[in-house]
Amino acid sequence: NWTNSAIIDEQVAAIREQVGDKRVLCALSGGVDSSVAAALVHRAVGDQLTCVFVDHGLLRAGEAEQVEKDYAQLTGIDVRAVDVSEQFLTALKGVTDPEEKRKIIGREFIRTFEAAAREIAEEQGIDFLVQGTLYPDVVESGGGTGTANIKSHHNVGGLPDDLQFALIEPLRTLFKDEVRAIGLELGLPEAMVWRHPFPGPGLGIRIVGEITRERLDLLKAADAIARAELTAAGLDRSVWQFPVVLLADVRSVGVQGDGRTYGHPIVLRPVSSEDAMTADWSRLPYELLAKISTRITNEVADVNRVVLDVTSKPPGTIEWE
Numbered sequence: 201n202w203t204n205s206a207i208i209d210e211q212v213a214a215i216r217e218q219v220g221d222k223r224v225l226c227a228l229s230g231g232v233d234s235s236v237a238a239a240l241v242h243r244a245v246g247d248q249l250t251c252v253f254v255d256h257g258l259l260r261a262g263e264a265e266q267v268e269k270d271y272a273q274l275t276g277i278d279v280r281a282v283d284v285s286e287q288f289l290t291a292l293k294g295v296t297d298p299e300e301k302r303k304i305i306g307r308e309f310i311r312t313f314e315a316a317a318r319e320i321a322e323e324q325g326i327d328f329l330v331q332g333t334l335y336p337d338v339v340e341s342g343g344g345t346g347t348a349n350i351k352s353h354h355n356v357g358g359l360p361d362d363l364q365f366a367l368i369e370p371l372r373t374l375f376k377d378e379v380r381a382i383g384l385e386l387g388l389p390e391a392m393v394w395r396h397p398f399p400g401p402g403l404g405i406r407i408v409g410e411i412t413r414e415r416l417d418l419l420k421a422a423d424a425i426a427r428a429e430l431t432a433a434g435l436d437r438s439v440w441q442f443p444v445v446l447l448a449d450v451r452s453v454g455v456q457g458d459g460r461t462y463g464h465p466i467v468l469r470p471v472s473s474e475d476a477m478t479a480d481w482s483r484l485p486y487e488l489l490a491k492i493s494t495r496i497t498n499e500v501a502d503v504n505r506v507v508l509d510v511t512s513k514p515p516g517t518i519e520w521e
């Protein structure tokens with residue numbers, strides 16, 4: 201596509217001009233924006249770019265592997281993955297309040313990223329930081345350059361004063377659909393480019409109740425089934441987001457095989473939206489819902505009930521926490 205390759209050429213030239221022979225750092229989240237921004241910078245300055253991927257264990261099944269292995273191999277980018285899932289679980293132990301979860305996840309994220317950034321900066325000297333800021337983010341924050349993404353997605357302040365870098369924001373003039381088109385043009389896989397928006401605190405705010413490894417595994421299994429079936433039905437692009445939520449503190453009676461069960465409910469929350477400010481519940485076909493429900497209750501131990509959230513936003517929010 202001529203327009204997209206022109207945008208890429210223009211950005212590549214601008215990034216080369218800005219960076220020269222200096223070194224660049226980027227935090228990959230697994231989402232579309234940071235993946236495309238990093239790929240674009242890599243096209244421009246190659247191995248002058250180093251990426252950090254903080255694996256907090258709160259992404260969905262397969263997503264960390266997709267960043268660490270598939271994306272890194274495909275692009276050739278030097279991706280340093282830091283596995284801190286144990287540290288996050290310890291910090292989140294006993295916490296049930298949604299805002300408290302957000303605070304802790306944000307704090308642990310920035311701590312981990314800061315430590316990795318410090319190490320890389322000492323090793324090779326870093327001058328620039330890539331941010332996947334989009335045009336709507338720029339407008340929303342009043343047009344100034346910001347430390348936008350890390351801040352807003354993780355609800356924390358940015359890096360400390362002694363660790364400040366100049367920002368590279370190659371997506372600053374673009375809308376989401378343009379970013380997707382550019383991602384495809386750069387050769388990124390469709391599954392990555394078409395990923396639904398996903399909250400920074402991840403599955404941590406999709407477990408109503410305390411977050412434990414067992415509960416995360418259970419939610420990941422249920423979420424993977426819902427996602428796979430939505431995709432198989434060809435409907436993943438007509439749904440804005442599809443949170444799958446575990447009501448970890450609720451139990452209900454069921455019957456499976458020849459026994460009575462006392463398990464947890466899973467909530468399906470497919471929504472359609474333009475900008476996440478308002479949303480409506482998606483009218484997914486009954487056949488698809490039936491299939492998801494049957495598979496989850498058959499395949500995920502301890503889940504004996506699947507319910508559908510039929511609330512619009514407002515009054516409900518998209519996420520349950």
Ligand code: XMP
Nearest residue numbers: 302352353397398399400401476517518519
């Ligand atoms: P709600 O639940 O408020 O969500 O309707 C609106 C949009 O924001 C996402 N969301 C978050 N994103 N950090 C994020 O980066 C958060 O703490 C957070 N909470 C909600 C949500 O997935 C939806 O796209």
